[in-house]
Amino acid sequence: MNQPLLEVENLRFRFRGQEQDVVQDVSFRLGRNETLCIVGESGCGKSVTALALMGLLPQDSVQFGAGRIRFDGETFAPGDHDRIAKMRGDRMAMIFQEPMTSLNPAFRIGDQIAEAVERHRNCGHAAARARALEMLGKVGIPAPEQRFDAYPHQLSGGMRQRVMIAMALANDPELLIADEPTTALDVTVQAQILELIAELQAETGMGTIMITHDLGVVAEIATNVAVMYAGQVVEYGSARSIFENPQHPYTIGLMASVPSLTGPRRRLSTVPGVVPAIGQMPEGCRFSSRCPFAAPVCAARPDLAEQDPGHRVACHFAPLEQTLERSA
């Protein structure tokens, strides 16, 4: 197997002044041309994980634990801001959830893209402009020459997200992190944006981390899936194995909460309760406070252990069905 583009091992950090880690021992790997989906409900640590990888968390308020990141063969610590800063916007790029507010309202969109190019390519303004125009065309903005001079408020949300994508991909990054890029958009536009990212990925071979809580999106684009709960990865594996054979009670709960178009109509299933706040997380398995199968053993933290090749689950009862049958 060839070397993966990105390997994250035991990423762990907390915000200064807090008792518990926000993100605990998160590990995953991502190959070129692959898409890793990080799923979980709001507050599960998906976005902060991404921001930490990009070095975008406020440096003085975050304390990193051990853990390491290997990016394209280079290994460094997650808190190595200087190292990450050199790659940010160049070899790794990010797009965000809020296209309406993520562009600077005071500057022309073309200049905002060109700025990213100029910064990393040491090229003149004319070359940067040419590249920005090329990118605007690539992301499907009609009449790039005219749109170059537009201000963000003159564009729709979908168009703005296209501009964000153009900006992120202007320097041909090897890694793209997309933090819920379609959440704020209309359903029809959502599909267009996902398709656009997929197309550009096929063209450049970049690895993509897609953060989402939309399992429909996951089913469509994921190569691998990491299910996060309360700052921990509770289940990790290929999209196929996660969808066909979910093992963690939380993953099963998430799957069950997706409304079905076929079969009898019934109340939507939900996972009861909410994610506990930092400082009130149960010791051991953080899902135990909401888990229907919780037992005394859950006070000890389960390892993210391999169930099947490539499919890891952090649950004492995994494989769940067999364990339950045995105990019945």
Added chain:
Amino acid sequence: MLSFVARRIVIAIPTVILISIFVFGLQKLLPGDPILAMAGEERDPETIAFLREKYRMNDPVWVQYATWIKGVVTGNLGISLRTNQPVTELIAQKLPVTIQLALMALVFALVIGIPAGILSAVKKGTITDYVANVVALSGLSIPNFWLGIMLILLVAVKWQALPASGYVPPGEDLWLSLKTMLMPAFVLGTALAATLMRHTRSAMLGVLKSDYVRTARAKGLAERRVILRHAFRNALTPIVTLTALLFGELIAGAVLTEQIFTIPGFGKLVVDAVFNRDYAVVQGIVLVTAMGFIVMNILADAAYFVLNPRLRKQ
């Protein structure tokens, strides 16, 4: 842009009319009769009657207002009851002095206040932030007259580095003019610098949390560029408004500073006119000051137009 400014000017017209009525009404309501003051000790009824006729005090109020406003429109603000000089001439003499003082004070305020505000926002919660805040608070709480006197004692008397008081027109000797105005401008500017610093700080704190600043960082831009270009540009709007209002305040509020440094400016004119019940002068001054505020506001609006693309035609 032009139509935008034109619209602002049209909107300002009712305000100006209202102000003129207010200014005119104010002097009618003020206690004391200027005619009695002019007639002298004897209060000779004939003289009083003559003066009333001369200053058209016997006309109905609205006729008096109409006469006055007609003069105002043609640049005639009346004649000082005390010095017999035209009010327009008096104002034209004194206003440039105060404008020079206000401009120089504003330069001090901007040069100190804005960088200090940016710095304390960026370094929020650190020693730098606290020091900047303490200095700003001192700037706000130290009275101008005290700081002025202390500076005169130290800089002018002890070091003999700058002239202690007076005024030299810039046309006469630019260098000496600037030197003479330096201390008063500094005294006037420091208090404003504190206000500007606080506002810059809070505007920057708001903007630094915004999504587009995060985007700028995600692009890999240097932190300096993120702050000075992406953040500061968007924090400018409230700063521009404040600066425009502060400038108006400077013109009206330079009274104390002008007294301390014996600068023959607008402030001194106001004080003298009020003490002498020189109504024509008071009226003229209030009117000109109010107009100044309106002009500054229109300029601030025009500046928004440049700063905020969302205001421009879509």
